[in-house]
Amino acid sequence: MVRFMPHDHHHDHRHGAEDHAHALLPPDPALRVKALETILTAKGVIDPAALDVIIDTYETKIGPRNGAEVVARAWADPDFHARLMEDATPVVADLGFFGRQGEHIVAVENTAEVHNMVVCTLCSCYPWPLLGIPPAWYKSDAYRSRAVREPRKVLADFGVTLPEGKAVRVWDSTAEIRYLVIPERPAGTEGWDVERLAALVTRDSMIGTGLARVPEDAA
Amino acid sequence: MTGQMTDRPEPVFAAPWHAQVFALTVHLNESGLFAWPDWAERFGAGLKARGLAKELDGGEDYFSVWLEVLEGYLAELGQAEPAEVERFRAAWEAAYLATPHGEPVHLQASA
Numbered sequence: 001m002v003r004f005m006p007h008d009h010h011h012d013h014r015h016g017a018e019d020h021a022h023a024l025l026p027p028d029p030a031l032r033v034k035a036l037e038t039i040l041t042a043k044g045v046i047d048p049a050a051l052d053v054i055i056d057t058y059e060t061k062i063g064p065r066n067g068a069e070v071v072a073r074a075w076a077d078p079d080f081h082a083r084l085m086e087d088a089t090p091v092v093a094d095l096g097f098f099g100r101q102g103e104h105i106v107a108v109e110n111t112a113e114v115h116n117m118v119v120c121t122l123c124s125c126y127p128w129p130l131l132g133i134p135p136a137w138y139k140s141d142a143y144r145s146r147a148v149r150e151p152r153k154v155l156a157d158f159g160v161t162l163p164e165g166k167a168v169r170v171w172d173s174t175a176e177i178r179y180l181v182i183p184e185r186p187a188g189t190e191g192w193d194v195e196r197l198a199a200l201v202t203r204d205s206m207i208g209t210g211l212a213r214v215p216e217d218a219a
Numbered sequence: 220m221t222g223q224m225t226d227r228p229e230p231v232f233a234a235p236w237h238a239q240v241f242a243l244t245v246h247l248n249e250s251g252l253f254a255w256p257d258w259a260e261r262f263g264a265g266l267k268a269r270g271l272a273k274e275l276d277g278g279e280d281y282f283s284v285w286l287e288v289l290e291g292y293l294a295e296l297g298q299a300e301p302a303e304v305e306r307f308r309a310a311w312e313a314a315y316l317a318t319p320h321g322e323p324v325h326l327q328a329s330a
Contacts, residue, residue, distance in 0.1 A: 025315045028308075029286050030236035035307035036290070037243060038326060039299045046246055054242035059231045103255070122263035124281070133231050133241070139277030141270045175259035 058133055066097050067130035067180055068201035071212075072194045074107070075185045085109065088180065097129040103175065105130065109182040110208075114167045117155070117208030118179045119147035125173035127180050131203055138207065148172065158209040181205065183212040237282045244289055252296065262288050 026034075040046040070092055074081040084091045088107040105127055108116040120126065121144050126134040137143050146154050151168045155161070162168065171179045183205040189197060204210030232238040248255050265288035266275065275281055293299040310326055318324045 024320070025312065026236065027234075029283060030234070030239070031308045031311045031315075032286060032290065032304060033236050033239045033243065034311045034326075035304045036293065036299055037239070038307045038311070039303055040243075040247075040293075043298070045252065045298060046243065046250065050246050051239065051242040054245050055232075055238045058241070059238070063231075123259055123266055124277075125259060136233075136277035136281070139275075139281045141266075141275045141277075143277070175256035 058128075062129060063132035064130075064201075064203035064206065065198070066095075066132075067127065067203070067206045068198040069194065070095065070097070070107075070130060070180065071182055071201045071206060072197035074182050075189075075197050076192070076194050084182075092130065092180075103127075104177050105180055106171075106177055107180050107182050108169070108171060110184045112166070112184075114169055115155075115162050115208065116169050116171060116179070116181045117147060117151055118171050118173060118181060119144060120173040121145070121148060122172075122174065125175055125178055127178035130180055131206060135203070155209065158204065160209065160211060181208040183208075183210075186212050186214045188215045233278055234282075236286075237279075240282060240286050240289060244285070252298070253292065258292070261292055264288075265291075 037046065037048065037051070041048055070084070070088075074084050080091070084107050088105040092105055103125075108118075110116055120138075124134050124139040126138065143154065148170050151170050152162070155168070173179055183201065185197075186200055189200065200213040200215070202210050202213060205212045232241070244258065247253065248258060262285060265284045266281070269275060269280070269284045273280075275284070290299070290301070290304060294301055294304075307326075311324075314324050314326050
């Protein structure tokens with residue numbers, strides 16, 4: 001007899017007459033994932049411990065703070081900025097932010113003339129090592145279809161109004177190339193160090209659906 | 220104040236199984252079962268097909284498509300046949316129903 005331990009202990013609460021008599025039954029897709037894990041573990045194709053490490057990494061170690069550090073360094077250090085804009089992949093790898101799927105990271109910079117915005121019209125390609133798991137809206141049909149067609153309207157939905165005449169450039173991510181938007185550095189931050197600057201960099205500002213915080217809001 | 224996020228943090232994964240199926244896919248890619256672009260291409264096609272029937276909101280339905288595509292891909296690769304997946308799914312369901320509340324759930328392999 002083979003015994004398998006489940007990986008999670010968060011079960012779907014179902015309130016029925018027979019409730020609490022037995023362990024709470026997870027939703028159907030959760031059982032299907034367990035079935036896949038059981039089959040692949042028995043075949044030696046996967047290592048359940050490795051799955052837990054991946055989940056832990058994405059839940060606790062990877063998030064938009066990584067990207068914010070990259071942006072803040074680009075603002076504070078002209079040499080770093082130059083290297084990042086030339087080829088971001090090795091530069092962010094030096095900071096310990098590796099693309100697990102071997103993708104290239106491309107930094108696109110907002111200026112007074114152009115605003116950059118990122119989408120994945122195919123599915124949800126996203127710079128995971130820098131921003132973590134994408135928010136639900138990034139994965140939605142609505143965003144994926146509208147970002148290219150009507151980026152200004154999408155920006156307005158996010159509360160971003162750009163000056164007349166500023167161009168909007170939309171970058172469509174692929175499995176091979178992920179984009180990181182470098183937002184414009186807010187005024188009044190001269191001489192700030194990386195840590196202080198990073199606090200102004202929001203996740204949305206690195207997708208291009210937001211702007212960096214201004215110092216007054218961050219205080 | 221430095222280093223402080225005023226954004227309300229969003230849950231990384233809305234449900235535990237979202238994290239499990241995500242990690243499973245990443246792990247299978249890293250262990251060389253498939254290349255990420257091949258996965259992305261199939262997943263993109265799956266989203267497109269489902270999105271025609273109804274607008275996907277990027278939450279639960281997104282990972283439902285993810286799981287469906289992964290099941291199809293694993294069947295195609297000969298790693299997990301649909302009948303086998305259903306057998307183990309049913310076994311897990313039975314195990315949950317047979318386990319007293321509060322105790323760890325074990326799967327008793329029928330083979």
